[in-house]
Amino acid sequence: MNADDRNLLARGRVATRLPAQNLDRARRFYYEQLGLEPVDERPGGLLYRCGGTDFALFESTGSSTGAFTQMGWEVDDIETIVAELKRRGVVFEEVDLPGFRTEDGIAEIDGNYPSKGARGERAAWFRDSEGNLLGIGEPVAAAAPA
Template identity: 40%
Template sequence: MLNDSKVTANVPATDLERARRFYADVLGLTPVDENPGGLIYTTGGGTSFFLYPTEYAGQAGHTIAQWHVNDVADEVRDLKAKGVDFEHYDMPGVSWDGDVATFEGMGRAAWFKDSEGNIMCLDDATIS
């Protein structure tokens, strides 16, 4: 059943062309397919997400997608150099080193918003 199925994230965009530019210019991603409903991106390990137009983008108030990376601090540094601002959240038991949060016994993470206001997370690949 579902245990043997892949999961695809759906990421809303108020302005699909603005989002396409952000995902290309800032995150370095190119859609692998485009259809009348939106853009499909595939990343390492065969995971994918669907970027689709809707007026409700950026309203979730929670993390939409997590990027499991080898070094959170390196990714934060690279994205900051491209103008990305990072979010800070008041969470119990979390220590911060700049924009990187450390969860005792769990690893590190950092959060940013895409061009549409969706919250994205970078976290240690080892905790995925």
């Protein structure tokens, strides 16, 4: 197997799939709270596009545990976005654990994503109408070399 054979998926686009027990309720949440409209609709599914990347909500009898972040957006100004989403009724997770705490829904995470040239990330999490845990992150730039 050569290197190109091992990297078959590296050239593919990644798209998230999120389960929804009630697609109409999910559509309302994504429109009213997040301001998103589907770019395509098929029986049992809604397709959304954000920043050139797709994600789909699909009708499912199963549900997410919500125990981990299933999808996230990388943004430039997390404070403004969190404030606007709160105004629209989005409820952010509050966490108070040793070494990991949110303040007004936003956590400071040191050492996250060093491969992106960031020294950390500011992050916030909320659940959609179907219990899927979604995140918002703003990379914190690495300090310039002295």
